[in-house]
Amino acid sequence: MNLWQQYIRPETVADAVTALTSAPGPALPIGGGTDIMLDLHQGRHSPVHTIVDLTGIPEMKILEIRDGRLFIGAGVAISHIALHPLAALYARALTEACDLIGGPQVRNVATLGGNVAHALPAADGTISLMCLDAEAEVAGVAGRRRMPLPELFLGPGKSALKLGDVIVGFYLPLAKPGEASAFKRIMRPQGVALPIINLSVWLSRSGDTSSPHPGPLPQGEGIKQIRIAVGPGGSVPFRARNTEAFLAAKAYSPENFTAALDILLEEIKFRTSAQRATAEYRRHLVGTLLRNTLAAAWERAE
Amino acid sequence: MDTTITFTVNGKSHNLAISPDETLADLLRKRLKLTGTKIGCEEAECGVCTVLVDGEPTMSCVYPAARADGKDILTIEGLANTRDGQLVLHPLQDAFVKHGAVQCGFCIPGQIMTSYALIKRHPEPTSDDIRHALKDTLCRCAGYPTIENSIIEAARALRTGEPVRVPSIPDSVNARSVIGKSQVRPDSVEKVTGAAIYTDDLTFPGMLFASVRRAGIPHGILTKLDITKAKALPGVAAILTSEDIPGEHNHGLVIYDWPVLVGIGERVRYVGDAIAIVAAESQEIAEQAVALIETEFEKQTVIKNAVQAYQPDAPKLHANGNLLKHIKVRKGSMETGFASADVVLEHTFQTQITDHAFLEPECSLAVPLEDGRMEVYVGSQIPYQDRTQVARALGWPEERVRIVGQLMGGGFGGKEDIMGQIHSAMLANVTGRPVKLLFDRHESLLVHPKRHATQIRVKLGAKKDGRIIAAETELYGDTGAYASLGEKVMTRATTHSAGPYDIEHVRADCYAMYTNNPPAGAFRGFGVTQSAFAVESMMDTLAQTLGLDPVELRRMNALHVGSVTNTGQLLRDSVGLVECIDKVDSAMRKLNPEPFKPQPVPGSEHLVRAWGFASAYKNTGLGGGAPDTSGADLELYDDGTFEVRSSAAELGQGLVTVMRMAVAEEMSAAPEIVRVLVMDTDLTPNGGPTTASRQTYVTGNASRLAAVTLRQAITSALSEKYDVAPEKICFEGGQVHVNGHSLTFADVAREMKAMGQNPRALYEYEAPKTQPLGTGGDMHFAFSFAAQAAEVEVNTLTGEVRVLRILAANDVGTAINPLALQGQVEGGVMMGLGNCLTENFIVEDGYVVTDRLARYRIPSIAHTPEITSIIVEHPTAEGPYGAKGVGEIVSIPTTPAITNAIYNAVNIRVDSLPVDQEKIAMELASR
Incomplete structure (x- = not known):
């Protein structure tokens, strides 16, 4: 009759592991449970016997x-x-x-x-x-x-x-001097509050990083290392490794950005989500999002 | 396996055994009877259930009660204090009351709790802080700017220790002693303390819980229905099907075409059709039983839209086919009109289905009485219609049913139709026990009538100088599975489809069609929201084609006193349209002398801003020849207080304040001594439906005239008793002055009773007669007018649209209560903004995609632009103190003002709603 028969709040990790493995039926660990509880309530997740709430550890x-x-x-x-x-x-x-x-x-x-x-x-x-x-x-x-x-x-x-x-x-x-990260996303005002596309950038800067840089894409100075993640860019959270490899040890310049975007569009497989965004729209947006996120990380890395 | 938890709520410690899947909201509401915490969605989307857990705002509807162990919980009931027997509100509560942030009140506990935590963290919150913190605490009355101001003022009061100040809202230009001056709602204090009771907050001894088996398919014939397994479930008290309906099998507001329950061999016409109803000892058992009911259907072709429904080969959904009504407007000659035009433009527009998304889901509670009568507790916009429909389904005389209206957590037209009233009454009748039928958000979204999706073709012919000569429109309205108020809604869409303009030649044809979508009915704007989008878009296109200023084009063609409307009505008074246009225009041009020119934001050239303009009109009252009446019953009590009663509905819009003010005005009494009772079919006379922006007019008048009648009765009684001429008797300062004596109202009550007179007056008000469409003459007794300008910012890279400012001028006749009017304007604008940008009720092949609030997004405080309200007052002679309707007009011009602004910013004409940022981005990219 209940959505689950048992709700356990262990106080140690070891107790949580034991609770999960010793439950007489399907057991589910939850954090805040803000997503999974709705899935259970609305029938998107099959019923479970035991919920193990990890927030008291x-x-x-x-x-x-x-x-x-x-x-x-x-x-x-x-x-x-x-x-x-x-x-x-x-x-x-x-x-x-x-x-x-x-x-x-x-x-x-x-x-x-x-x-x-x-x-x-x-x-x-x-x-x-x-x-x-x-x-x-x-x-x-x-x-x-x-x-x-x-x-x-x-x-x-x-x-x-x-x-x-x-x-x-x-x-x-730990981010060291000359290293910084940024995250941005684009939403639409209708429907589920999932991003159309989100993107994060971590980078380290080379060269003299103390001078001011007017404009979004200053010439000359370089990206030492960079990591870029994009969602949804596949069935799992996507790391744009080819794009990262191209941009590493490159000047932070409009030309390199353009070339990097081509590589990103090559390596990422966007899909169409009904009522949210077509793959084409995502391809259109990713350049803007990469440019803005990269610029934010770049400026912070000074 | 039950566990025991220990926690404190509002400083009081509790030790309770809980079941494993209990939520904190249920624990608070059902176990501790702290019903101030409301439930709006059970999906952590709307925020009305927000309580503080260890100081942090938390949505209690999905918070496991088990996790509350050891926690400190603060709910809305824990904020106010009592000092010397007096209630002392927290400054936030006080500010929400004084600023008029309270309308329907359902979201208010959530708003206040969220704000309380915010102020603790930020004692001086900025607008950005407030928008960040309240982003997911929705208000559908959408007085977001007022909520923001209340929080800022409460924070100031807390920092300084000074009392909460009242906002400075100008009085009406027609202000009297009470009328035209800001008044707080009579129910606002109980709404900010959590004491306010809505239907689901009620429980009765022995109460059963109901659940409804829905068809789940959009079109088919029910071939099998087996309740055996469900009936065998322990705890099930009754399961009823079509065979068990004692009286009429259909219900409806105008046409009885909506089955109470679909029986075997009968047609299912939408996913929300009811097949069987269950009453059980608990909600869980009722739902389990519903799942055990076995059904089979012979599926039929699904009619997806109005145009498809009109095709000759479309399957017939009702005995008379799919055409609910062909509505026609004819004025002048189209041939002559278009022949004499210098320019003729034509375009087709499409509007979407939208949902009211009132934050309180539907709830009906039927209670059988020992004398054989039935009480139904429900928040309903038309209590007397509920009574009729419940009685007819039960096969009873109407008097055997009593509708006891409850506070309503919003309606907006969505609580006019029968939802659970008949079902709960049938179950209560059979079981002899009280039965509560509460919809969850999912069921609410599936079942109740929506706004009509409408396809609108507009053809305009004009002279070079801008004078519009001819307007032709053709509308296809999707009224869904059942008529509801579809015919009326589409009639309003049609008669208003050429806009608020004086045009010689007009022709409009509307086909209101049945489909297999959820029914469509009344929704704030009542069809005019749709047609205004189409015609106001065309007005801008026309202005551009002719090289004219779009405001000038509207001004030149605007209806004025002496104009004749499309339906042949001579406008004799109260046409403030040009003043609305002028005032918005001048406010707009003060901010930007070239408002319609695209303006890139310096430093962010991809962001382009521009203004857009639109105007509108909307009838007040039922019109079309329908008798438009309301009764008010006013009684003076021995303690010198009054009670005014009418079965008009209070859904948050503020009618109760209007009624109180009218009585206070006529009695020269303080508004506080006038109580208001509404929505009880035993105790209050019929106020008619709360629809068509009519209640201020009709029930406002009924209350006013009941007060005039009672005043005259008092005067003549005192005149007789003291032997003075009636004109020597004077009502002033809360007393009646007779010949040097000053009588309190308590004295008056005593004196009248001593003379054998009952200090009570019933007034049946009948609004001026109207004429049916097509017969010429007055189709309506009043119209409200409006103009709005919207400033938008379009991100040309992403297509995102943000509304920065709205200027809204509304001709309301007389602003009876400027404080409540402010809330109506803000809420109307936000609902219009939602209609334009965020809301899209998606139905695919008859199946509802947006069946959760997570998928149907209504505007939040984060979407809220700066809203400037400009009140225009052209009194109408018959209106109470000159007033006419407000509720709908405030919302109508917003959508086209925004889409016209988008056009001005990026040269893209939005002709289908809602605005699709992807379309904008891809169109701009392709250029």
Whole structure:
């Protein structure tokens, strides 16, 4: 009669793993549950026996510098990340994405772990983490392991997490001087509040980065390294690796941008989403979005 | 397996056993009876259920109760204090009341809780902070600018410790002692404290819960219906099908064509058709039983739109075919008209289906009484019609049914038709127990009537100097599966389809067609929203073709006193259109002397701004020969207070304040001593339907005239008693002065009763007679007029459109309550903006795609432009204090003003709604 028979709130990761594996029926770990609960209520997710609510696990609610990296617990609320000074300092793409996910009330409950575990190809949090070279710490029956973020995704809504797996948190390299990131997206005012397209850029600048740069695409100075993620650019969150390879160690110039955009359009496979956007529209938009996001990251990397 | 949780709510600790899938909203509402927290969607979309969990705004409708363990919860009931027995509102609550941010009130708890957390974090919030924090706390009355101002003022009061100030809204130019001066709503305090009761907040002992089995297919014949398994489910009290309808099998507002339940061998005409109804001990059991009902259908070809329905080979949905009505307007000669025109333009426009998305989903609660009568508690726009339809379905005399109207969380035309009233009454009748039938958002979106999708061809012929000589229009209106008010709506679309202009030769043809889409009926604007989009777009095209200023073109052709409308009505008074046009024009040109020229934003040249202009008119009242009446019953009580009663509906628009003000004005009394009772068919006389912007006019007049009647009765009683001439008796300052005596109203009540007189007056007001379409003469007793200008910004790279400013002038006759009028204007503009930019109710092959609020987006505070309201007052002689309708006109010109602005910015003519940014971007890219 109930949508689920058991609702468990473990206080440790180990207890969560045990609860998931020892449940007498299908068990589901949830963060804020803001998406998955609706899927259950509306019949898009098959009923489960046990829900394991991960938001009461202190270890997963930590946001701190740990071992020279930024650790963000998977249970940290999205709104908390959006406002956190450490996240803003080292992972601007992430805080920008976190300020846009859902609405304010949803962000107070939703977690970054849930955003990633949902494995949607255009989740704002996920797309921002993709350019930040995030690594996930996953706890499971066989202990803990670290996974580069892309390895978590198998298909739309399908993650590589197995029964008993729990994302504990994410490790992000600390942005050094001359490095910065940015996240932007384009929406439409009708229909589901999913981005038509979202995009994140992390880059490091070479050369003298102290001089002022008028205009969006100043000549001369170079991009040392760059990472670009785009959603939805395929069945899993997309990293534009060919475009990244082209732009690395190149001047930040209009010519190189044009060439990079050609490569991006070559390597990405946009699709048409009914009532949201055609593939052609996405192809049209991605240039503007890349230009603006790149410019934002470039300016910040000074 | 139940668990026990410990938590505090509003400072009080609770220890409760909960079920595993209980939500926090249910825990608060059902277990703790804290019904101030409302439920609007159960999808975390609308924000009305927002409470604070450890200080953070949280949507309680999807928040697991289990997670509340150890948490500190604050709800709307926890904000106000009591000091010395007096209620002391929190400054936010006080500001929402004083600024008029409260309309239907359903979203207000969510707005206030979200704002409360915001002010804690930002004691001096900026407009941006407010828009960021309230982005997902929707208000469909959409007084967003007023909500923003209330928050800013409350924050100031909190910072300074000073009292909340009242806003400065100018009085009406026709102001009297009460009329024309801002008044807060009588129900606003209870709406800000969470004490206000809406239907779903009610429970009765022994109450059962109902659920409806819907067809789920758009067109077919029901071939099998088996309720055996469902009936066997423990906890099911009754399952009823078509065979169990005691009385008439169909219901309807005008035509009884809508089956109460579709029976075996009968036709299903849309996905929301009801097949069977269940009453059970709990909502869950009722829904489970519904799922166990077995049905089979012989599917039929689906009619997807009005044009398809008109084809000769289309399957016939009703006995008389698919044509509900062919509506005709004829004036002059089209041949002559077009022959004498220098330029003739023609274009076809398409409007979409839209949903009212009132934040309170439908709820009906039927309670059988021991004396054999039935009470139905429901928020309904037409209580007496509900009574008629419920009684007819039950096979009862009308008097055996009592509709007890409840506060309504918005209506906008969407709560005129029967939804759960008959079903809950049937189930209550059979079980002998109270039955509540609450729609969830999904069911609400599937079932209730929408705005008509309409295809409109407009052909205009004009002289070189801009004078329009001829207008020809052809409309196909999609009225969906059942008539509802389709014929009336499409008639209004048709008669208004040539715009508010004085044109010699006019011809309009409208085909209101049945299809297999959800029914279409009344929706604020009542068809004129659609036709105004078409004709006002054409006006701009005409101006451009002739090289004329679009404002000048409208001014030159505008209706004025002495004009004859398309339907042959001579306008004798109250035509403030030119003043509306002039005032908006001059305000616009003050901001930008070249408003229609595209202006790139310096430094961001891909952003281009421009203004657009539109005007409109809209009838007040039913018109077309329908008797338009309302009754008001006014009683003076022994304690010196009054109660005025009418079964007109209060859905947030502010009628109750108008009624109170009219009585206070006539009695020279303070408005606070006048109580208002509405929507009870046992206790209040029929006020007619709350539709067609008519209630201020008809029930305003009824209340005014009831007060005049009672005043005369008092005067003549006192005149007799004190033996003075009636003209020596004077009502002033809340007292009656007779020959040096000053009587309070309590004294008056006593004196009259002592004389054997009842201090009570019933007035049946009948509005001026109107004529049916096609007979010439007065089709309506009044029209409201409006002009709006919109400034938009188009992103030429992405196609995104943002509305920056709206200037709205409305000729309302007399602004009875400027505070409430402000809310109507803001809300009307926002609803127009939604119609233009965000709202699209999508039906594919008869199946509803937008069956969740997540897929049907209504404007939020983040979409809200700067709205400037300009009130124009050309009183109409018969209106109460000169007033005429307001509710619809405020919304009508917004869509074409925006699309005309888009055209002016980027030279793209939007001819189909809503505006599609992809089309704009791709069109610009292809140039």
